[in-house]
Amino acid sequence: MNAEKIRDIMLEYQHRQDYNKEILENKIKEIHEKIPQIKLIDQNINRLGLDITRSIIMDKSEEEIKHLEEQQAAYIDEKTLTLLKNGIDPSYLEMDYSCNSCKDTGFLENGEKCNCLIQRLLNDSYKMSNLGELLKEDNFNNFSFDIYSDKIEEHMEVSPRENMKDIMFNVDNFIYNFDEYPVNQKNNLVFWGSPGIGKTFMCSCIAETILNMGYTVIYQTAFNLMDIINKYKFKTESFSDIDEENFNNLFESDLLIIDDLGTEMVNSFTVSELFNIINSRLNSKKKTIISTNLDMASIGEIYSDRILSRLVGNFRFFEFYGDDLRFR
Structure with missing residues (x-):
């Protein structure tokens, strides 16, 4: 910057x-x-x-x-x-501060950047995400279990409402233990299921909560994610410091949310770069959430067994199902 x-x-x-x-x-x-x-x-x-x-x-x-x-x-x-x-x-x-950690200076007592400043810098670089506007509506204050049916669908063990309660229990656990890394516990999430049943909304709710806890969050669609990677890898004349920052932040943010995995153009290059991001974040104990319309088998077919192996071994999978909420 x-x-x-x-x-x-x-x-x-x-x-x-x-x-x-x-x-x-x-x-x-x-x-x-x-x-x-x-x-x-x-x-x-x-x-x-x-x-x-x-x-x-x-x-x-x-x-x-x-x-x-x-x-x-x-x-x-x-x-x-x-x-x-x-x-x-x-x-x-007593003085009221917008951020109690740095007392509105942007820096901690040890001289390091406060998370509020880091996020401010990230938000400026990531205007394309429109995260601020999105979170005005998509947050837990506007969430209700009542929009999910309490009728058990064919081939399902519980109703969409009970399923969502189970997902919410695990999401609460993910948020509560965000800064802890218990041994042998999967600390990343995959939300999968048909379009329009709340995956993106849930991702936004989590992003808003984690931001309010003082952590840095990057929220990108899979399409925008690959656009960021392409700009960095194939440096054209328009390449800038901001493009480099955008790429680096994919690895350094406390939480990376990849929305709509499977809607981007998939080829050997994008598959390799996606693996690099997921693997690097796992190695540095940075948490990741992925939402997708693809089931586990389809992820393996489209993105390679290597990526599927990383997801299965390090992510918890939660299926969203029920009626399309966009038409309610």
Whole structure:
């Protein structure tokens, strides 16, 4: 990503910090006007803070510095009690952050990029995914088991509704244990079944939840995935740093979701590249979700036994079935 774009993103972070500081300052002003005693206490807390700093610079004794710190702590306790007596939660006067991990700086205390910044950079590179717009509607807040039939279909052991409840139980487990890698447990998912029965919707719901947990997510259709690979492998005159980033992010994101596998043009090149992505992510313990209209046998026929072997050995398969929900 070019330097100008990164500067623009960091400027967004600075504006976010300024905005939150302004909100806090307005809250403090409000409380000072309502409870003048709090204003006096804050003045004492700030004064002692300066005294402590001066004492450290002037190399005062530890005893003197400790005495100042105890005085400041006493005022902080007094402030808390005064707020509570006036029916105000002390947290009301704490800074609100859009991201508590980095406190809206984009970077963690160890100097590494925060996941919120990484995702911001990814989203900018992946405008083609329209993930932000998609997740406004496709999230668990808009999910209901009631749209699935409770009638058991021929050759099926449970109804579509009960089947979806079982899938949801496993999805919840996948989300809850997202940052853990239990030995001998399959930590990736394949959703398969006919079109229009909720596979893409479920992928979107998972993406929204994992994003809110602070992880990085790349969501691409199989067609767009291959387009990204082609741009990287066959570098034309229009090839840019963004194209290279897009390709690298397929391997580095915490979660890669490949939607509609089987709708792209399949040839020896795309099969080889798909295997490379799946295999590399497995080796680096990066999680992957695939949705497809293909059953297990068809995946083996179209994409080779090598890919099928990786999926069977490392992914849990869940069949979606029932009526086409697009016509409800």
